[in-house]
Amino acid sequence: MTADTLLERITDYANRPNPYPLYAELRAAGVARQTDGSYLLGTYHDIVALLHDPRISADPRSRSVPRGDRSEEGLHLPFLRLDDPEHHRLRTLAMRPFGPPHSPGRVDAMRGEIARITEELLEALQGRKQIDVVDDFAYPLPVTVICRLLGVPREDEPLFRAWSDVIVDSADVRPGEATERVRAGQQAHAEMGQYLVDLAERRRGQPTGDMLSAFINEPDPAGQRLTGEELAVTAVLLLIAGHETTVNLITNGVLTLLRHPDQLDRLRREPDLLPRAVEELLRYEPPVHMRERFPLADVDVAGTTIPKGTPMVLVLASANRDPKRFRDPDRFDPARPDNEHVGFGSGIHLCYGAPLARVEAQIALRALIPRLGTARLVQDPPPYRRNAMLRGPRHLPIEF
Amino acid sequence: MRIVVDLTRCQGYAQCVFLAPEVFELHGEDALLYDPAVPDDQLDRVRQAAAACPVQAILVGEEVSAGAR
Amino acid sequence: MPGDLREGRIVIIGASLAGLRAAETLREEGFTGPLTMVGDEPHPPYDRPPLSKQVLLGKASASATELPTRRDPEAQWRLGVRATGLDPVGKRVLLADGDSLPYDRLLIATGTRARPWPNPEEAALDGVFTLRTSDDADGLAERLAAGPRRVLVIGAGFTGSEIASACRERGIEVTVAERGPAPLVGALGGTLAKLAAGLQRAHGVDLRCGVTVTALHGNGRFTGADLSDGSHIDADVCVVAMGAVRNTEWLADSGLAAGARGVACDAGCRAFNMYGIVTDDIFVAGDAARFPHPLFEYQMLSLEHWGNAVAQAEVAAHNMVNPGPLRRPHLAVPVFWSSQFGLNIKSVGVPTFSDQVVIAQGSLDERRLVMVYGYRGRVTAAVTVNMAKWLEYYERLIETAAPFPPAPGAADRATAAAVPVPSDVPDPKVLSHGPTVALTGYLPDRRLTMVRPV
Numbered sequence A: 001m002t003a004d005t006l007l008e009r010i011t012d013y014a015n016r017p018n019p020y021p022l023y024a025e026l027r028a029a030g031v032a033r034q035t036d037g038s039y040l041l042g043t044y045h046d047i048v049a050l051l052h053d054p055r056i057s058a059d060p061r062s063r064s065v066p067r068g069d070r071s072e073e074g075l076h077l078p079f080l081r082l083d084d085p086e087h088h089r090l091r092t093l094a095m096r097p098f099g100p101p102h103s104p105g106r107v108d109a110m111r112g113e114i115a116r117i118t119e120e121l122l123e124a125l126q127g128r129k130q131i132d133v134v135d136d137f138a139y140p141l142p143v144t145v146i147c148r149l150l151g152v153p154r155e156d157e158p159l160f161r162a163w164s165d166v167i168v169d170s171a172d173v174r175p176g177e178a179t180e181r182v183r184a185g186q187q188a189h190a191e192m193g194q195y196l197v198d199l200a201e202r203r204r205g206q207p208t209g210d211m212l213s214a215f216i217n218e219p220d221p222a223g224q225r226l227t228g229e230e231l232a233v234t235a236v237l238l239l240i241a242g243h244e245t246t247v248n249l250i251t252n253g254v255l256t257l258l259r260h261p262d263q264l265d266r267l268r269r270e271p272d273l274l275p276r277a278v279e280e281l282l283r284y285e286p287p288v289h290m291r292e293r294f295p296l297a298d299v300d301v302a303g304t305t306i307p308k309g310t311p312m313v314l315v316l317a318s319a320n321r322d323p324k325r326f327r328d329p330d331r332f333d334p335a336r337p338d339n340e341h342v343g344f345g346s347g348i349h350l351c352y353g354a355p356l357a358r359v360e361a362q363i364a365l366r367a368l369i370p371r372l373g374t375a376r377l378v379q380d381p382p383p384y385r386r387n388a389m390l391r392g393p394r395h396l397p398i399e400f
Numbered sequence B: 001m002r003i004v005v006d007l008t009r010c011q012g013y014a015q016c017v018f019l020a021p022e023v024f025e026l027h028g029e030d031a032l033l034y035d036p037a038v039p040d041d042q043l044d045r046v047r048q049a050a051a052a053c054p055v056q057a058i059l060v061g062e063e064v065s066a067g068a069r
Numbered sequence C: 001m002p003g004d005l006r007e008g009r010i011v012i013i014g015a016s017l018a019g020l021r022a023a024e025t026l027r028e029e030g031f032t033g034p035l036t037m038v039g040d041e042p043h044p045p046y047d048r049p050p051l052s053k054q055v056l057l058g059k060a061s062a063s064a065t066e067l068p069t070r071r072d073p074e075a076q077w078r079l080g081v082r083a084t085g086l087d088p089v090g091k092r093v094l095l096a097d098g099d100s101l102p103y104d105r106l107l108i109a110t111g112t113r114a115r116p117w118p119n120p121e122e123a124a125l126d127g128v129f130t131l132r133t134s135d136d137a138d139g140l141a142e143r144l145a146a147g148p149r150r151v152l153v154i155g156a157g158f159t160g161s162e163i164a165s166a167c168r169e170r171g172i173e174v175t176v177a178e179r180g181p182a183p184l185v186g187a188l189g190g191t192l193a194k195l196a197a198g199l200q201r202a203h204g205v206d207l208r209c210g211v212t213v214t215a216l217h218g219n220g221r222f223t224g225a226d227l228s229d230g231s232h233i234d235a236d237v238c239v240v241a242m243g244a245v246r247n248t249e250w251l252a253d254s255g256l257a258a259g260a261r262g263v264a265c266d267a268g269c270r271a272f273n274m275y276g277i278v279t280d281d282i283f284v285a286g287d288a289a290r291f292p293h294p295l296f297e298y299q300m301l302s303l304e305h306w307g308n309a310v311a312q313a314e315v316a317a318h319n320m321v322n323p324g325p326l327r328r329p330h331l332a333v334p335v336f337w338s339s340q341f342g343l344n345i346k347s348v349g350v351p352t353f354s355d356q357v358v359i360a361q362g363s364l365d366e367r368r369l370v371m372v373y374g375y376r377g378r379v380t381a382a383v384t385v386n387m388a389k390w391l392e393y394y395e396r397l398i399e400t401a402a403p404f405p406p407a408p409g410a411a412d413r414a415t416a417a418a419v420p421v422p423s424d425v426p427d428p429k430v431l432s433h434g435p436t437v438a439l440t441g442y443l444p445d446r447r448l449t450m451v452r453p454v
């Protein structure tokens, strides 16, 4: 087969359990132009270079041929999909209640609470012979955490999960026409945004210590506050990003460790390795497999000129397996030195929530590892979620 | 334990500040400051920070002093 | 053959950053012979950049900046002993305590020291400091903690500016006297120097440019100084930040090409002798070295950069234990950082090697920008202010000799500012502070003789 159908094959659901051979094909092809005109890139050095190239836009409005209708144009976009200087302004505002320089201790202070939630979830599973790692643990943990952090009632989960599913589906990378998906995504986005703004409004003047309270009550001396629309898109972004990704990291962690009993054993003996093991998971089985970008000028990548405005799909998960950067890249090695993976991206869009995701995954796996001694996978490979960009198991049944 | 950050490589991602806020600090929006002498009770956090640094700029190690006499 | 090089005696003179990283690399590369580290400071290797930042801010103690090691270098340490001479024929280093050390291969990593105030009596006044060593920093930090009425900083290079920044952050009044037209102008050129001047004044620094300090006063204790414009500054502390002097005097009779600009070496870190013949058993790394760089027309660079000391030490060590064909060149693009007044300033390439600059991203008003430097139509350097995440893009432009001004397209490139202007890098002689990157050939826009290999 030729490289111009790679995106089709990668996004083909049949290949979800193991896209890695396709990524190897992509790296061998270098820059792979697809039949729909987009470009697929998969080597570590190209991808890192592009993520640091100021001529590469994350803004879908930079696309010369818009996806679906042109309705994206008038939209308020979250900073995930904006370029500097707007990106910087909004990310900085969103960072104020979450991280340094204004709130450096916020995530660190959540460790105790995350550990408590973890223990509660695990206690409820006591005595069960079989569990679904996704539904019973890896999903509820980050959802509960992000709800408390933002100030969203946990009981509303079914409500925002439905919106989130539609939005995430609309943002998936797939070849071909997307009008219908894009329209549905916009509808869900508007509803979810309104829901979150309503929650924030209820906290105006009565802050409850969460981030929605902080956003709505931030004093505004010099344009330091999000407008209503900015608050809506930012809160939607945080709620979705905060719970659609970490679930995959924890689930992939369990899956990978059960596939590598020697490494599971090693982590049981050397728990200090856990932080590095989590980084290795982010390299080896990253929750986010690809991101889309658009050049603002014609750019040369590895000898190919990619014309201005052409969609480029950067396959982060392929970069993470590039043998030109990582020795023995298909080996899961929790003690891997020099692990500069791109599981959280790189450059200005590097994941905003990465520290939270790391703390969650470390606490979750630290608590799980001692209990995985007798566990075994019921189904390998497990059933995957449909999404190719946010790739992870839909269920992960294990037996004790 | 001592640390040194290769600020030539550091790109100001602040992952270390989130994970070990008593040792690392952002000075302004982009400049990193840190305490080179890590207190014992921060060692765990500093190891997490070193593992998390996207450009692997943090070196954690023993100082030479013991052998340098 | 390769086996041989992993044995034998290696001596490293200078037990600081470059010396330590070289020692570790030697062991990592399989060197098994005896290794001796000689340093004239009594302390084991420590890190200097925090001395003008965390330490002066009172956030870390000067004695706490010892460098962590990647691995035990398994060396014999001779600390507190100065090397006084070198006999390259007998292959021995002479030490101040009368001892002499035989070597098979030698690494020179003696770095630099602070340029002292020229009048020794004035320099000896209590309250007059330079800032290079941890002992210097310890003494200065103690004075700052005591709450002086005013600090006088002589020289507005990176170190002087960082000291001024620390003083202001601690609420201490500070006067900065600089002979050049603005702070940092020697390193970064006119446009960013204006930004730096504005920044200092906005933070309450009493900045005096275009003046020199003519005399320091005091009766045992420093009390003030006279400036060339006739004014007088009352202060209790004076920091002389007039750049650095290379520690090469001990090599004066060695026959090596060692002088005020450092010890000349080839791209593989092998020292030249005074006839320009390369040695094969003496290597140089770090601030003490002066080396040719192909990206800058093979001019001899002398850098005072932390990252250069590390990279060059690793190359030197590799080449000390590997035979010719396996040796590596030291080609790293120079990178430097400084943090002052809450800003993170990073530079890549050699900003002084330029005739024009352009703001490629961001803006001066926001104090968030990328300034790109060009020389005769190609990119030679870039400086980021609070935009370090973009630096590596510009590093690649420099490495590939990309055309200047850089291709348009950056989302945050203001069209109004995207017009190249002269880089305004003055002749280093008019500055109080030595530029951090010294092109030891001629400044390129003077159009004097340049060797152009190939």
Ligand SMILES: Cc1cc2nc3c(=O)[nH]c(=O)nc-3n(C[C@H](O)[C@H](O)[C@H](O)COP(=O)(O)OP(=O)(O)OC[C@H]3O[C@@H](n4cnc5c(N)ncnc54)[C@H](O)[C@@H]3O)c2cc1C
Binding pocket: C013, C014, C015, C016, C017, C018, C019, C038, C039, C040, C041, C047, C048, C049, C050, C051, C052, C081, C082, C083, C084, C109, C110, C111, C112, C113, C131, C132, C133, C159, C247, C250, C285, C286, C287, C288, C303, C304, C305, C306, C307, C309, C335, C336, C337, C338, C339
């Ligand atoms: C206050 C300060 C702030 C700095 N900030 C930055 C910064 O922000 N960014 C940056 O990139 N760089 C910075 N630097 C520069 C950086 O610290 C140096 O580039 C680095 O220390 C060079 O290392 P080196 O080992 O080559 O030389 P040095 O660190 O100078 O070490 C040389 C050692 O050799 C010893 N020695 C000298 N002569 C002899 C002899 N004859 N016998 C025995 N021993 C001898 C010296 O005493 C010294 O210990 C700063 C430096 C200082 C002083």
Ligand code: HEM
Binding pocket: A058, A079, A080, A081, A091, A237, A238, A241, A242, A243, A245, A246, A249, A286, A287, A288, A291, A292, A342, A343, A344, A345, A346, A348, A349, A350, A351, A352, A353, A354, A356, A357
């Ligand atoms: C393991 C879990 C996670 C992974 C693998 C992950 C991965 C990523 C990646 C790859 C990007 C870069 C996108 C791009 O460059 O286009 C990103 C951005 C982002 N992530 Fe995460 N993420 C995770 C968890 C989180 C969490 C918990 C949050 C919120 C609390 C979050 C919020 C964000 C936001 C807001 C952005 C946009 C940043 C920007 O554009 O500046 N993520 N994430």
Ligand code: SF4
Binding pocket: B005, B009, B010, B011, B012, B013, B014, B015, B016, B017, B032, B052, B053, B054, B055, B056, B057, B058
């Ligand atoms: S995590 Fe690494 S890159 Fe980020 S600020 Fe810390 S040291 Fe710098």
